[in-house]
Amino acid sequence: EHHLNEIFDYFTPENSKIMVASPLFTSTPLTEPWFGTPYSIEHYTTSDIKGYIELVNDIQFSLPGTNPFVPTNLTIKSHTSSFGKSEPEIILDLDYVTIWFKYESLLKAPQANIYIRFVNPVVYNTPINYITSKILASVILSQAVEFLSYAEEAGIQCYLDVSKLGLE
Secondary structure (H helix, E strand, O other): OHHHHHHHOOOOHHHOOOOOOOOOOOOOOEEOOOOOOEEOOOOOOHHHHHHHHHHHHOOOOOOOOOOOOOOOOOOOOOOOHHHOOOOOEEEEEOOOOEEEEOOOOOOOOOOOOOOOOEEOOOOOOOHHHHHHHHHHHHHHHHHOHHHHHHHHHOOOOOOOOEEOOEEO
16 A cells, blocks of 8 residues: 555646547647547646645645455465365265355366355246345345445455345
């Protein structure tokens, strides 16, 4: 974080380049040679820079909070020969959960797929049950949107929908 803050110190009006695109700019003296797009280049005046500095001083820039889904240790652990199997194996099998494991040996990239199913046989019994279940799935996702946004930023996808067996 310290290194990022050092980099942010260089984000000043004196070190900036501002690009504005709008169809309202009709009198532009230059034309881009390949696409024929009109444009202009203007340099900042000292009063422009002073105005930008005053504006920037009113705004607080900061890094976002810690994302719990972004790993801090990116070292790949070596696997033992028992994990080198080509087919997945069940490592936990209970009445309410089954967990499979397969070591990814081709790319050696860490990944996980987690599928959760809430079994409820009455979801598809009537149209009202189905619609109510769809609303429930929508409410659950909307309540978890802030938490799930961190997961999406880290490249983790999450879905919740109604199936014939329940919520998946």
